[in-house]
Amino acid sequence: DTGVSQDPRHKITKRGQNVTFRCDPISEHNRLYWYRQTLGQGPEFLTYFQNEAQLEKSRLLSDRFSAERPKGSFSTLEIQRTEQGDSAMYLCASSSTVSSVDTQYFGPGTRLTVL
C-alpha cells in the first residue's frame, strides 16, 4: 500500500494562468476527496467522488474550479484563470466504502502559489 500521492508537490504560477493537479488514491479506495488548506487554518472540503461520480461539491468550488475522476482511479483538479486568493495547499484524500468508519487518508498536498 503506497499511500495517496499528489503531483506536483509545488506549483508557482502567474495570475490568470490555468493549473492542473493530480491525485492518485490508495489502490482499491473508491472514494476520493479534495480539500483546500490556507496558512494557519484547517482544511476545507471542496468536493468528493465515489468511483467516477462526483457526489458533492462545496460552494467554495467556483466555476473556475473543475475536478474529474474519469475512470474511478486518479483524479485531477483544474483551476482556470488563477487568482492570488487561490494560493493554498490543495490536499487529496481517499477512503474505502468497505470500512464502516470510512477513514480518510491524506496525501502530501500540492502547494500553489499565484504571483
Added chain:
Amino acid sequence: AQTVTQSQPEMSVQEAETVTLSCTYDTSESDYYLFWYKQPPSRQMILVIRQEAYKQQNATENRFSVNFQKAAKSFSLKISDSQLGDAAMYFCAKRMDSSYKLIFGSGTRLLVRP
C-alpha cells in the same frame, strides 16, 4: 451550520508529560464520527485516533486517548508521555453520518519542550 471549534491555538508540554487538546463541535445528528489528525511541519496529515459517536467507550491508541462527552459535544485528545516527535499541528474533525466530507477545526499547535 456544522462547526468544529478548537479554542487553543497553541499548547506547550514538557517531554514525558501529559497534555490535553480541546475540541467542541456542533451537530444535530445522533450518528457521526470524530477524528484527530496530526500534521507535522511540511509533512502530510496522518490519522491519530477516531471515535464513533454511538460507542460510549473512549478510543485509545497507545499513548493517545480521547475523552468523548456526547451530551456536551466535546472530544478532547490526551497525549501521555509526550515525545519530541509529537510536535505538530493537531486538527479535530467531524464527519456526519449523512455526508462523507470532513469538517475541521482551526487546529492546535503543540510544542514539546525537551
